[in-house]
Amino acid sequence: TIALQHGAHRTGNRTDADMARWRSLRFGQFIHWGLYAIPGGEWNGKTYNGAAEWIRSWKEMPHEEYDKLYRQFNPVNFNPQQWAAQAKSMGAKYMIITTKHHDGFCLWPSKYSKYTIAATPWKKDLLGPMIDAYNKAGIDVHLYFSIIDWNHPDYRASLKNAADSAAGKRFQLFVKNQLAELLQRYPTIKGFWFDGTWDDSWKNDGAFSDELEQYLQSLHPGLVMGSRLRADEKGARHFDSNGRLMGDYEQGWERKLPATIEDVHGNDWEAVMTVPENQWGYHAKWTGHVKTVNEILEMLVKSVSLNGNFVLNFGPKADGTFRTEEQQLAAGIGQWMKVNGEAVYNGTYAGFEKQDWGYYIRKAGTDSVYMVVFNIPVSGSLRVKLPARTELTGASMLLGNTTLTPEWIGRNEYFLHLPGKTTDSPVVILLKTVTGE
């Protein structure tokens, strides 16, 4: 192995209560909200085909035009209690909010920047009421923070000379101050979700990102932070130059999921997912495929079956309301979660051989294993193949609490026969197993 000062400081997963809590929650809501919701992917009658929150980088959007948008940001329909109620009924157990995206606009009245909510017609802090409402609804809040800051005069993508290095140092102090300010203002938050850490200026200062992570942990012990913050002193990100995960969970699953348990290398991990192919901030015109409730449920269940968390993104409009598609998805997901959420919360990798009909999820630390069926075979019979010396002693569908009688096939294999094949939602079956000596 390579001697590293600023690589991973720990092998294996965190076992403390804060991390166990994060792991148990499994289902989160991402919220991308900021000035980019004002243009909503359109400007001067033209449509931006990129991700709406990146519109400032579009050649049709003059920087000075974008940088004036704060003067009209006035979310008069913002209702944090309603946001929290929607997330609660969807079944989300944590929420990640963009405190500051790449454009540098702060949703809180930071004393380290003029480019904040305080300068808008709205004036008031948006984060405090949001965090309070979500916490009151029993939902943890994590703060998204972009290191890239297109508005800050000292931000440099790379450091080419002494002047750049001096600016870089001032910028690092600015970042440190804003993060400490967020922890001081919002002490109930449970973690940071860092983004925008791919530029050389950040990647090439592994020492700073390491010291920053330790500083934040010293201010707020137990904070959960993913692998995207850090670089080691050789510029390796997420995994250090010895292949060991930095941070508390692998944070690289953005708009994609691992295929197998081998892909996650025994690490904690989290996937973040958009409803359209690639829109995080509000875009007036969604084009291409918009994911359905069942598609999202399959991503959520697959993530949990592979020992990970799944976070679904919402992009509120500039006025503070959610688009119809997102409201309908939240309702549809919530309907299923009300009956079947027990298979998701505290779910972990079951250790059973994957079957074509769907996914196994083990309730952490128990013999309870759930089957979440997405593909009902034309035979209507679900093959249940258990590890050696494991016996199936009972099975019941959560919906209607319907008992199923396993048909033994031989060795440790059974068939479960579903009553009728018509369903338009994933079917969850709770298996009772006994593992022999």
Ligand SMILES: C[C@@H]1N[C@@H](C#Cc2ccccc2)[C@H](O)[C@@H]1O
């Ligand atoms: C969580 C997501 N990360 C951000 C990004 C990005 C990005 C930037 C360049 C190339 C590929 C992806 C998106 O704007 C959103 O915040």
